[in-house]
Amino acid sequence: MPLFDPKDKSRYAIFTRRTLMMTGTMTAVFAVLGGRLYQLEVLEGDQFKTKSEENRVSERLVAPPRGRILDRFGVELANNRRNFRVLLIPEQVTSSVRSALDEISRILFLPDRQRERVLREVNQNKPFVPVIVAENLSWEDFARVNLHLPYLAGVQPDVGQTRAYPFADELAHILGYVAAVSPAEQAAEPDPLLELPGFRIGKRGVEKEFETQIRGVAGVSRVEVNAYGRVVRELSRETGEAGSDVYLTIDHELQHFVAQRLGTESAAAVVMDVTNGDVLALASTPAFDPNLFNVGVSTAQWKTWTSDDHTPLINKAVAGLYPPGSTIKPAMALAAVDAGLEKLQVFCTGAITLGNHEFHCWNKHGHGHVDLHRGIVASCDVFFYEVARRLGIDRIEAAAHRLAFGAQTGIELPGEKAGVVPGRAWKEAHYGVPWQQGETLNTGIGQGYILVTPLQLCTLAARIASGNAVFPRITRIIGRTAEVRPELDRLAFSDDALAAVRSGMNGVTNQPGGTAFAWRIAQPGFEMAGKTGTAQVRVISREEHYAGVRKNQSLPWKLRDHALFIAFAPVTRPRYACAVIVEHGGLPEHPQVQMARDILLYAQQRDPLKLPTAYPLSAATAATRSGKA
Amino acid sequence: MTTRPYAAFRRTLSFADKFQEFHWPLLLVIVVVSCIGIAMLYSVAGGHISPWASKQMLHVSVGLVLLTAAALVDIRYWMNFAYPLYGVCILLLIAVEVVGHTGLGAQRWIQLGPIQLQPSELMKIALVLALARYLHGLDVEQVSKPLRLLVPLVMIGIPAALVLKQPNLGTAIILAMDGACLLFLAGLSWWWILPTGTAVAAAVPIVWQFLHDYQKRRVLTFLNPQNDALGAGWNISQAEIAIGSGGMTGKGYLHGTQGQLNFLPEKQTDFIVTSIGEEFGLLGCIALLLLYAAIIGCGIRIAMAARSQFGRLVALGLTLNFFFYIMINGAMVMGLIPVVGIPMPLLSYGGTAMLTVMFGFGILMSVHVHRQVEIPRHSGIIL
Structure with missing residues (x-):
């Protein structure tokens, strides 16, 4: 068994030479990688930083509370009512959404139409997006849902805001009503608030005439989102401006x-x-009850109104x-x-x-x-x-x-x-x-x-x-x-x-x-x-x-x-x-x-003219009261 | 290293001698890089030890044990095991193919109790060992003889084809490159290398040119079905954003947003480097490259110091294998080449990958420990 092979010498020489060549190649490859890193991180770094921020930060609009409409004595003719509603977060449901709805309908009355809408919305959205199951609930219904909450996985009670007209149809023609934004209105106005799901704007009356003032200015909540759009945390919040109150001359x-x-x-x-x-x-x-437009007017109701020869x-x-x-x-x-x-x-x-x-x-x-x-x-x-x-x-x-x-x-x-x-x-x-x-x-x-x-x-x-x-x-x-x-x-x-x-x-x-x-x-x-x-x-x-x-x-x-x-x-x-x-x-x-x-x-x-008005004239500007008695 | 008294001169070494001969700096760098990997897995999990960091600790620990065990095995044992190991690996690849077709589709591994065995990973080491074993017996002139050359080409071709059929383009390319490099190192004549290299280099773009876009896409999709064009595009752009947004010094440890907010798919495996780029910036990436370069440098020095051709070829083959991982993964996450499923060695999460890499380093360490062992050229089973 020869311990030393004479031919091994040339093999060793070639191996060494070629190893050095390979080392050179490897160094070159590392240099290329380093150069690419330099390009990405230093030369184009700012651009990628921006993109990473865009990825991470999502700006969400916060709808401002709509301004109230008051009469000359400060009585609220249109205000914002607390809207008791029940949300369902599909991903938190333990069984299927269908059986969760069955559970809820044991506590609340859920019409079939509403069930179908919920199922449709669940399918359209990502599983962490809450879907409204029922809204404008009475306090009793809302309390009952809260009572059963421990057994209702994925159900979330929530208090939102809706427009309310306490005097219903008595002031319908003065106040008008608010309803969902139409595509044409969205195209006509650049305000991003209009794109908020569920946002309502004035369609008639004072609600429409002073829409821009009553609407207010949107707040912005900057949130960190992950790749699926789920909010991880809130980074900052810029509170918007609440809509202006409008005082009418109405008694x-x-x-x-x-x-x-x-x-x-x-x-x-x-x-x-x-x-x-x-x-x-x-x-x-x-007249009509403007509150109905909040929940959505049924086709039948709309037909009744438009076909009425008393033109409500x-x-x-x-x-x-x-x-x-x-x-x-x-x-x-x-x-x-x-x-x-x-x-x-x-x-x-x-x-x-x-x-x-x-x-x-x-x-x-x-x-x-x-x-x-x-x-x-x-x-x-x-x-x-x-x-x-x-x-x-x-x-x-x-x-x-x-x-x-x-x-x-x-x-x-x-x-x-x-x-x-x-x-x-x-x-x-x-x-x-x-x-x-x-x-x-x-x-x-x-x-x-x-x-x-x-x-x-x-x-x-x-x-x-x-x-x-x-x-x-x-x-x-x-x-x-x-x-x-x-x-x-x-x-x-x-x-x-x-x-x-x-x-x-x-x-x-x-x-x-x-x-x-x-x-x-x-x-x-x-x-x-x-x-x-x-x-x-x-x-x-x-x-x-x-x-x-x-x-x-x-x-x-x-x-x-x-x-x-x-x-x-x-x-x-x-x-x-x-x-x-x-x-x-x-x-x-x-x-x-x-x-x-x-x-x-x-x-x-x-004699309402003799009664003191509630106009906050001292707080208001350009108050040039006139009119000769 | 020559100043130390060489226990390795002796033909047989005690375990204590072998421990003494360990390449401790190499082991240290390996452990450091592994720990960086664990730290990054902790970060991309949003500062949580589960699910990846804790398991990766286990992977690293078992891997180090495996490394030590492999290093203590005499290099001549490895030489004797080379062909059987190669044969077993071929059989496993075929088994995966069969099980894959009858079972779970594109399955790449076999479940052996608690261990997921991925034969294609083990194949890279087995191929290096088998080729080194074969080339060890050839002198420089013999390497370039067509008939002699046919054997290693077949030895490379069979596993490469099997892996390609899985399909796993990345591993197939690494297998082919490993084999080609070993042939090159064994002294393959330039008369073979230059025409073949030129022909391959010339043919690829020409063939590619003749393909339509959709065919190119189809080829890529066929070779990497898990990385469809759209998905790959998303991965790559998000990886570039992650690395690029790190800037010079990075966003700081645990402050990377791309990984933690899941913008990076596969952030814990193939794209782990992007998190380093994001959190530690250019400096962190360069430091990592230097650590890897140190490991490769150690591998090259071990190869040069080995007295047997088998040892030299095995050491450099394994080092090159390691290098190819880094090159392909690095180029991939930096958007230089299309996405192929190759992890970053020592960093990426994964038991099989970690164990295979550690096993490779174990054999490399064994070459170092037994660097003074001379093996006759025409040797059968020697001991």
């Missing part, structure tokens, strides 16, 4: 009364402070357009006195002929000798046909505009209609044919093309009562800013004209023979002055005129006249203006006048 007690008084009629009513246009009550009936979803007070009928006559009278027609005397035979067309008075027997005062008191159509004929459409148009018709009043509610004040240019633009004199006569009694909103009618009453060019306003303070109240202009009509019209309106209610004398306020000191109106919704043929116009009671509801009434009270030193319209309510018992009488009496007896 919730009066609003309650008005809404109750209108009842189930398809009607609208507005009550206003005549001195400054503060809206004290604004109701449109029937439309705020008739600002978005309902009606021919003013005889309620326009005080405005015509103002224009007449302004044009020097205060001494005008007309003999009413029950009709007036213009060309080959006969214009009828509502009283087909005629009123005999009629002057301005009697024209208003008896609401003589023939008198106002003559007034309109003498004024001409141009002066009527100008006067109507001066009284805030034909344009939005600017009330802080979305969807306000401007109405129509017809004129030569308007007719030309809309119909392409010139103005006819007969149309001037029709406009004189508030028929034809002219269309107004109940809010505009109430504004008319307030302007006549105060002599000021008031504009209706419904908000006073938003967050820390008070609405700027400009000095009000005097109405551009002479005091004589205003006095004459007021006296005429006083006669309507307080003078025997006045069209609303039967429904006057008899209590001394609370008397109201007003003007009735009837707006035709059908064409009355010539034959019918001769045969006798059909009584409204005999007509189907849809064909009956609209009944309107404007009023202010008390007669001396008026404070409250009111307009009421009852759709298709043209009945002999004048329901609209009775409503206005009760509303104005209640308003005066309660």
